[in-house]
Amino acid sequence: MTDTHAAPTTKHRRWRTFAADRKGATAVEFALVGAPFIALLVALIQTFVVFFAQQALETVVIQSSRTILTGQAQAQNLTQSQFAQRVCSNVVILFNCSKLMIDVQVAGAWTSANAGAPSLTFDSNGNVTNTWQFNPGNPGDIVVVRVMYQWPVVLGPLGFNLANLSNGNRLIMASMAFKNEAFINS
Template identity: 35%
Template sequence: MNRPHPFRLGCDRRGVAAIEFALVCMPFTLFLMAVLGVGLNFYLQQALDYATQAAARQVQLGLVPAADTQADFITKVFCPSFGQFQACGNLFVDLRPVTDYQQLTNPGVPDAPDSTATTGFVFCPGQPGQLMYMHVVYIPPSLGALFGMTPTETAMIGNASFANENPGGFAVPPAGGC
């Protein structure tokens, strides 16, 4: 009976491709998922920025009725610009008149541009000539939740500051409630 010599086992190359594939497959898959996740986040941020600017332009032109609520604004104005693949239920919009843009950096404003809190949001399209500030928070879906991992809530933020158009030359009212 021919028995292989113990030192010749290192020369046996059968199954090497399967072992190498098993070693490389998992890191490559994780890398590919990370690249897809980063790409999705870039896309969502671009879509959010575009939709914020488009919605701000609608408010600036006076095309948003003062009777609309935040939910009406999101479904009628924001979502059509935001895209068909995003969940609009995770959008929060704060729209308010301000006296000057310096007010936004003061601690008295609960939704400073770096804040991701969604409480205390106001929806007020303002009057002609008023300075306005729009702060949009979007909580995107997590890729980790698709694979059974613990989802993390990362907020994406869009901001716009503008002055409502004043075609009639009306006296500019102070920033006040709606």
């Protein structure tokens, strides 16, 4: 006589043996947790680099704007490209100086001073076509200095994306509004 219950008992024993076996459990657990952890790490690093670049640009604008505030730019009759060179001399190695966009405007009143991000327009090759002004003003004028840079970002894992421009880059911008000191125009 054959035992009909032996086959299910053997199946249960095999299942219990398989479930109790811990070989490879660490690899499976890492596969489940590792991908989201690495994605979070990449997103964190990219966010840090963008914020670090933003702060570096803020510092550069503060340093460079002093030449306009104190009248040095006006006394030396600096052009837009010469002022850009001054800005670049303060830039850390994070930036490509040729890609900095510098806009210096005089505002008639504090309420009309525009220190916000401009709407960028692009040509078919993805190059910015905006025309930037350079008017450092006279003594007592309200001046707004804006320095912008298109920071390249990569699409992070799990869809994390810091881009805020249509071309996939992030516009980082620093601006400073101030009233020129009473310097002597020569």
